Amino acid sequence: MKAQIRKIVTVVDETLTEMGQAVEPPVRRAAVAAVIENPFAGRYVEDLAELMDVGEELGKLLAEKAVAALGIEGPKAESYGKAALVGENGEMEHAAAILHPKLGAPVRKILGKGAALIPSSKKRGGPGAVLDIPLGHKDAAYVRSHFDGMEIQISDAPRANEIVVAVAITTGGRPLPRIGGLKVNDIKGEDGLR
């Protein structure tokens, strides 16, 4: 494995009620984050191919763990998202190299499909920084009920020379969606948007 992993954190949340209303079935969301060494910390490196490969490895590892933590078959997942938090000695472009070129393909393979763009966020910060992972429906980005976000926080990461890389996968959208827009039932699933 190219990624030098110090730790992996898995968070599963399950919402059973919201504002006194039962959520049936409860919505479950998993975020899995790997804390890795940043091979380019503290110096400018032009070619970021190594981090792109790390992204590919982590896409597979994190998505497998997320699906396992939810206890579902990959194709049963409904929404997804990804994010990276770069320690202070790294650059934003390191997060981009991990997230964008190669991380998505293995995630989609595990989920069976995934026509939609995987929504993402990135930032730089220190240990304990909060990372908000955006979420969207995996087959149609316009499904309004699944616009969501999941927050993760690791008290001891990222250290200056580390990067936190996270993938979130869910079994559903917001607990009580009722603001209209494209519905899951109306997905055409051709262009990843609708």
Add this chain to the structure above:
Amino acid sequence: MFDIFLRKRIIIVEEIFHEGGPIAVTPLRRGAILAVIQNPFAGHYVEDIAEFMDDLKPLGLAMASQLVAALGGDPTIIEGYGKGAIVGAAGELEHGALWHAPGGYAMREILGGAKAIVPSTKKVGGPGTRLDIPVTHINASYVRSHFDAMEVGIPDAPRADEIVLALVMTTGPRVHARVGGLAASEIKGEDGLR
């Protein structure tokens, strides 16, 4: 008798491979389970609250079992534990203290009669409040390698009329424990201390 209204359940599992030193042959795992429940005493002073401890027992046992399952399902690999509570702003610290008996004895029962007192902490706070839950060895509080802690928190809990109840378990010593003291191999296992 009070009903338990559970809004949300969170499970967090960390797998720690190293912290700058040798890579662990078996990664240390630390897990936390958090339940967000309604505080039946929020908003006013209630003198007699102790019976709520009995009401919390089934929840405590369920949480302890779910946490063992999240850590692999084998209770014999659990070596450390701790517990805590965050009381929403319309409650009082004493409401958090209701978790001591049901939370602690639930873990001791599920782990097959663990001998050591379960270390704990609690506070009153708002949504997103972080709690550092102390961890010690399940059979001998003085085992120095197992003094640890896990930080937990939930972005949207506790609301003012809620309580976050937490249990933590670990599968071993700190990943690079090397500061001496009573070793796990030297436990007498009679008084819960040594």
